[in-house]
Amino acid sequence: xxxxxxxxxxxxxxxxxxxxxxxxxxxIVIFYSLRQSTKVKNKPLSLDITKxxxxxxxxxxxxxxxxxxxxxxxxxxxxxNELLMTRGLxxxxxxxxxxxxxxxxxIPEDYDGRGAITSExxxxxxxxxxxxxxxxxxMGINGALFLQxxxxxxxxxxxxxxxxxxxxxxxxxxxxxxxxxxxxDALRMQTGFKYHEDTKSYxxxxxxxxxxxxxxxxxxxxxxxxxxxxxxxxxRDIGFFIHDSSNGGIDVKEYYQNLGLYMLPYGKNKIDIExxxxxxxxxxxxxxxxxxxILHRSRLQFPGMSTGHLKRMMDEALDHCKTxxxxxxxxxxxxxxxxxxxxxxxYFTISSAMSYFTSTNVPLNQNTSRMDVAANSIKxxxxxxxxxxxxxLLQLVGAKGYRLDHIAGRAMVDSRPFxxxxxxxxxxxxxxxxSILKMMRKSKETNLYNFLSDYSLTENSAEHFExxxxxxxxxxxxxxxxxxxxxxxGRLVSMEMTIKLGESGFNSDMISNxxxxxxxEIESLFSTYSFAETPAIIEDxxxxxxxxxxxxx
Numbered sequence: 001x002x003x004x005x006x007x008x009x010x011x012x013x014x015x016x017x018x019x020x021x022x023x024x025x026x027x028i029v030i031f032y033s034l035r036q037s038t039k040v041k042n043k044p045l046s047l048d049i050t051k052x053x054x055x056x057x058x059x060x061x062x063x064x065x066x067x068x069x070x071x072x073x074x075x076x077x078x079x080x081n082e083l084l085m086t087r088g089l090x091x092x093x094x095x096x097x098x099x100x101x102x103x104x105x106x107i108p109e110d111y112d113g114r115g116a117i118t119s120e121x122x123x124x125x126x127x128x129x130x131x132x133x134x135x136x137x138x139m140g141i142n143g144a145l146f147l148q149x150x151x152x153x154x155x156x157x158x159x160x161x162x163x164x165x166x167x168x169x170x171x172x173x174x175x176x177x178x179x180x181x182x183x184x185d186a187l188r189m190q191t192g193f194k195y196h197e198d199t200k201s202y203x204x205x206x207x208x209x210x211x212x213x214x215x216x217x218x219x220x221x222x223x224x225x226x227x228x229x230x231x232x233x234x235x236r237d238i239g240f241f242i243h244d245s246s247n248g249g250i251d252v253k254e255y256y257q258n259l260g261l262y263m264l265p266y267g268k269n270k271i272d273i274e275x276x277x278x279x280x281x282x283x284x285x286x287x288x289x290x291x292x293x294i295l296h297r298s299r300l301q302f303p304g305m306s307t308g309h310l311k312r313m314m315d316e317a318l319d320h321c322k323t324x325x326x327x328x329x330x331x332x333x334x335x336x337x338x339x340x341x342x343x344x345x346x347y348f349t350i351s352s353a354m355s356y357f358t359s360t361n362v363p364l365n366q367n368t369s370r371m372d373v374a375a376n377s378i379k380x381x382x383x384x385x386x387x388x389x390x391x392x393l394l395q396l397v398g399a400k401g402y403r404l405d406h407i408a409g410r411a412m413v414d415s416r417p418f419x420x421x422x423x424x425x426x427x428x429x430x431x432x433x434x435s436i437l438k439m440m441r442k443s444k445e446t447n448l449y450n451f452l453s454d455y456s457l458t459e460n461s462a463e464h465f466e467x468x469x470x471x472x473x474x475x476x477x478x479x480x481x482x483x484x485x486x487x488x489x490g491r492l493v494s495m496e497m498t499i500k501l502g503e504s505g506f507n508s509d510m511i512s513n514x515x516x517x518x519x520x521e522i523e524s525l526f527s528t529y530s531f532a533e534t535p536a537i538i539e540d541x542x543x544x545x546x547x548x549x550x551x552x553x
Contacts, residue, residue, distance in 0.1 A: 055101050055104045055112070055113070055114055055167075056114070059114075059117075059119075059120050059123065062114070062120075063123050063124065063127055065100060066100045066102060066124065066127055067127050067130075067131075069096060069097065069100050070097070070127065070128070070131040070132075070135075071131065073093050073096060073097065074131050074132065078093070080131075080132075080407075081405040081406065081407070082405060084132060084134070084262065084263065084410060085262065085404040085405050085410070086262065087262045087263075087265075088262075088263065088265065089263050095170070097135070098170035099170070101167065102124050102128065102139055103139065103142050103143060103147065103166055103172075104166075104167060105117070105120045105121040105123075105124045105143070106121055106142070106143035106144075106147040106148055106151075107147060107151070107163050107166065107167065108151055108163075108364070111159060111160065111163035111164070111167075112163070112164075112167055113163065113167065116147075116148070116151055116364045117363075117364075118301070118358060118359045118362055118363060118364065119355075119359035121143055121301065121304065122301060122303065122304035122307075122355050122358065122359055123304075124139065124304070125139055125140055125143075125301070125304030125305050125308065126304050126305075126307045126308035126311075126355070127308060128305075128308065129304070129305045129306070129307070129308030129309045129312070130308035130309070130311055130312045131308075131312075132263065133261075133305065133309050133411065133414045133415065134260075134261045134262065134263035134264055134414060135263060136304070136305045136308060136309070137212065137261065137264065137305060138172075138212070138213070138263065138264055140298070140301065140302075140304065140305055141174050141175065141212045141213060142172050142173055142174070142213075143301075144297060144298035144301050145174065145175035145221065145294070145298055146173030146174060146175060146219065146221050147163075147166065147173065148294075148297060148298075148364065149175075149221060149240065149281060149290075149294045150162060150163075150173075150221075150242065150281075151364060152293070152364065152365070153240070153281035153282050153283060153284075153290060154242065154281060154282075155278045155279070155280075155282065157278040158242055158278055158279050162219060162242070165218070165219075171218040171219065172213060172216060172217050172218055172219075173213075173217050173218065173219035173220065173221065174211050174212055174213040174214075174216075174217040174219075174220055174221070175211065175220070175221045175222075175223075176208040176211040176220055176221070176222045176223065176269065176271070177189070177208070177211075177223045178208065178209060178210045178211070179191065179206065179207055179208055179209065180207060180209050180268065183210075184423070184424055184427055186223075186291075187236070187238070187288070189206070189223060189224070189225060189238075190206055190207075190225075190234065191204065191205065191206025191207070191208065191222070191223065191224040191225070191271060192204070192205060192206060192224055192225055192226065192227045192232070192234050193224040193225070193226055193227070193239055193241065194226070194227045195226075195277075199274070200276065200277040201274050201275060201276050201277060202239075202241060202274065202275045202276075202277070202280060203273075203274050204222060204224050204241060204243075204271055204272075204273050204274070204275060205271055205272050205273075206224060206271045207268065207269070207270055207271065208222070208268075208269045208271060209256075209266075209267065209268040209269065210256070210266050210421070211266065211267075211269060212264050212265075212266060213264065213265065214252060214255065214265045214266050214267040214269060215252050215255070215265050215267065216265055217245060218244070218245050218246070219242060219243065219244055219245065220242070220243045220245065220250065221240055221241070221242055221243075221281075222240070222241050222242075222243055222271060222273075222275075223238055223239070223240055223241075223291070224238070224239050224241065225237065225238060225239070226239060236288070237286055237287040237288060238287035238288055238290075238291050239280060239281075239287055240280070240281035240287065240290065240291070240294075241275045241279060241280050241281070242275065242279040242280075242281070243273050243275055243279070244279075247273070247274075248273075249271070249272050249273035249274070250269050250270070250271060250273065251269065251270040251272070252267050252268070252269055253267070253268045253269065253270055254267050254268040255267040256268070258417075259413050259416075259417075260410065260413030260414040260415075260416065260417065261413075261414050261417065284367070289369045290369075292368075292369040292372075293367055293368050293369040295375075295422060295423070296368040296369060296371050296372060296375035297362065297368045297375075298422060299375040299376065299378060299379035299422060299423065300358045300362050300368060300371065300374065300375045300378055300379075301358060301362075302354075302378055302379050302382055302383065302418070303351050303352075303354035303355040303358060303378060303382055304355060304358075305418075306351045306354075306382040306383065306385065306386050306418075307348065307351040307352055307354075307355050309386055309389075309411070309415065310344070310347050310348040310351050310385065310386065310389050311348050312407070312411075313344055313347075313389040313390060313392070313393045313411060314341075314344040314345055314347075314348050314389070316393055316397075316407055316408070317340070317341060317344055317392065317393050317396050317397075318332075318341060320393075320396060320397055321337055321341065321396060331396070337396065340392045340395070340396060342513055342517065343388075343389075343392065343517055344389055344392060344393075345510060345513060345514070346510075346513055346514035346516075346517035346518065347385040347386075347388070347389050348510075349498065349501075349506075349507075349510045349511060349513075349514040350381075350382070350385065350494050350495075350497070350498050350514055350518065351382050351385065352501060352506070353494070353497040353498040353500065353501035353506075353514075354378045354382055354494065354497055356497070356500070356501045356504065356506075357374070357378075357497045357500065357501075358378070361374075372431065372432075372435050373432055373435050373436065373457055373489075373493065374457060374493065376423070376428040376429075376431050376432050376435075376490070377432055377457075377489070377490040377493035377494060378493075378494075379422065379423060379425075379428060380419075380423075380425040380428040380429055380432070380486075380487075380490050381490045381491055381493075381494045382494075383415070383418040383419045383425060384419060384425060386415040386418055386419075387412070387415045387416055387418070387419055389411075389415075390408070390411035390412045390414075390415045391412060393407075393408045393411060394408040394409065394411075394412050426483055428486070428490075429482070429483045429484075429485075429486030429487050429490060430479060430482045430483050430486055431486070432486040432489050432490055432493075433482040433483070433485045433486040433489060434482060436451070436452075436455075436489055437473065437475055439451070439455075440473065440475075441475065446472040446473060447470065447471070447472055447473075448469045448470075448471060448472075448473050449462060449465070449466055449469035449470045449471075452469060452492065453466075453469075457493045457496055458489075458492045458493060458496050459496070460496055460499045460500075461492045461493075461495035461496040461499060462492065464495075464515075464519060465492075465519075465522065465523075465526075468522075468523060468526050469526075473485075478534070480534070481529060484525065484528055484529040485529050487525050488522055488525035488526050488529060491518055491521050491522050491525065492522060494518060495515065495518045495519070495522070498511060498514050498515060498518065499511075499515070502515075
């Protein structure tokens with residue numbers, strides 16, 4: 001078995017600045033890490049690194065500067081449509097983006113970051129996604145799936161070294177969980193680890209795929225299960241290990257031709273690494289609970305990515321409809337068009353409400369392992385809205401939008417995987433229902449309205465549906481009914497967050513219209529849920545199923 005060289009002393013290991021990039025040879029794109037020689041290690045550092053890196057400005061100035069840089073790179077110096085239909089990202093663009101230190105919003109103040117303040121991180125993600133959804137996902141992967149887990153569970157040795165590398169050398173990190181045979185069934189992953197007492201290190205081997213930043217990331221957070229015996233039997237608990245890519249041991253077997261999100265490389269990775277003891281994350285209780293905290297926290301922060309994207313869809317649609325003339329009048333004046341635009345505005349408002357909820361309820365030190373209803377509702381509902389908004393923009397723009405070099409076409413394919421990764425929405429809707437039913441059983445309540453009207457995430461929104469919700473639930477309902485109910489419950493939770501945002505002083509007209517839209521959705525979903533007839537699968541459908549046989553010749 002291949003063993004990688006262990007050397008965790010960054011001062012001995014690196015004398016280069018790692019800037020991810022790509023080269024294009026014909027139709028083949030090769031992703032690589034462009035290593036620029038630098039003497040930064042030998043230069044005297046400023047006593048205040050945050051001042052040197054231009055981090056400690058007020059958040060509005062920080063975000064404004066970041067937005068200006070993105071606009072310059074994507075709109076002024078380059079054609080956004082041409083840039084984003086090519087796989088990868090030119091190194092100079094990524095370098096200039098990272099010089100704005102967007103990832104400092106995820107790093108605690110004790111390590112010279114901006115303080116890992118949730119609202120700041122979401123604001124940065126929102127600014128990124130307005131310009132480019134793939135860019136925002138790149139920042140989200142680094143922040144929610146690497147830097148925040150490191151901040152909460154990493155050893156002091158790992159944190160002091162890696163945070164410094166992210167700030168000074170613009171490093172990036174990703175997360176590997178998914179395997180070719182185990183996607184949603186992550187707890188059965190086959191990547192295993194074994195501890196070696198003599199070297200105080202962990203040997204990890206396995207196969208991972210669909211990890212964003214494949215071939216780019218300087219660090220990886222890799223999940224594995226411990227070997228129970230020499231026969232290769234794996235235990236149930238999960239371990240998280242930080243691997244430095246410069247130590248080798250991760251072999252990219254294949255780069256995937258992902259349908260969208262061209263900026264990000266994905267692929268299949270063979271793992272055969274050795275990780276020092278200090279680079280294993282330290283759970284407060286169990287590894288499974290730690291994984292739930294990491295994934296729930298990430299889902300709770302999806303509104304950072306969605307709000308910017310939805311605002312862009314809304315702005316693009318409004319601009320197109322006001323300038324497009326159809327049948328002698330502005331497209332904006334057609335009633336059906338107004339309905340689409342109203343929904344776009346409501347999606348943006350509801351996503352903003354989710355950002356407000358996460359910012360005011362989920363600080364870095366908040367354990368989110370039990371926040372499953374809020375996390376799953378936010379992720380599933382807002383990603384449904386992201387794709388629906390993209391479809392709506394394409395419908396409004398028409399044929400010219402059905403192109404990769406148009407924002408409408410790209411948005412449609414770029415937003416679609418958000419409904420799949422980090423928990424397929426169908427599964428999350430089922431889990432929402434199961435969580436609510438579990439709480440109802442525990443409280444010995446069978447009436448849905450009685451429970452929801454007293455539940456913190458729905459207490460105000462439930463009041464709008466007293467008649468609709470006034471029924472006893474079937475605790476043994478079919479899976480499809482759990483999913484249908486979960487869709488409605490997720491939107492009740494979203495409506496509650498929107499009501500709370502309205503109470504804070506947000507635009508009252510936007511709140512009012514959003515509540516009308518989501519109420520209509522909820523009523524429709526409960527109507528579907530209450531429909532008694534259930535279609536079945538016809539396995540031998542070929543029998544008498546060709547219409548042509550029944551045409552009279």
